[in-house]
Amino acid sequence: MVQYSPTPFNASFAALADATRRGVLEQLARGDASITDLADKFDMTLTGMKKHVGVLEQAGLVTTEKVGRVRRCRIGPRRLEEEIEWIARYREVWDARFDALDRVVDELKAREESDERDNRT
């Protein structure tokens, strides 16, 4: 069995897999907002927005706090650093592999050209 990254960022990627939730994060990055503000801005019911905020909260991307009768939402503690790192590492492995392939192709080409020269002389 292969060793794969055990980091529990399933929840954050799942939270990002929705355009409204990404929009809510972009909005909260600019400033805190209540669930009602967010529901208005995204033209959504309060219940619908509460669910989206719940998913973001469980992923650590948003925190909420009840202030009087209003639930304030703000950007959570997670900065998606591990997620960026994972994607970057994945692309590195991939690039390294294609660089290696390129080198093999270049070597084959060089050998072919050298053979052609040898045949001509």
Added chain:
Amino acid sequence: MVQYSPTPFNASFAALADATRRGVLEQLARGDASITDLADKFDMTLTGMKKHVGVLEQAGLVTTEKVGRVRRCRIGPRRLEEEIEWIARYREVWDARFDALDRVVDELKAREESDERDNRT
């Protein structure tokens, strides 16, 4: 209504929201493999692995090709560039906001210190 990113990367983030699927991508970044190879490596049934590969394929992260009786899997055309860009842009907005807050706090502190000096003299 707020304008939010319409880029359709719901599928790619959803595909990344599973440790096995991230593992499969890491594995394929190192080299092509058949569904059977992948099922063995991840200690999973063929049916289970086919489903995971299907999700990755629909997200454009993997392509498959039937060669004889074997289905070969390889890394797909999508390089997750838009996903990295989205996360980076989100963090930029957030950082800018906190930098602005820091400046306000610094100004308030400076004013307070200046007031204290004025009171002492």
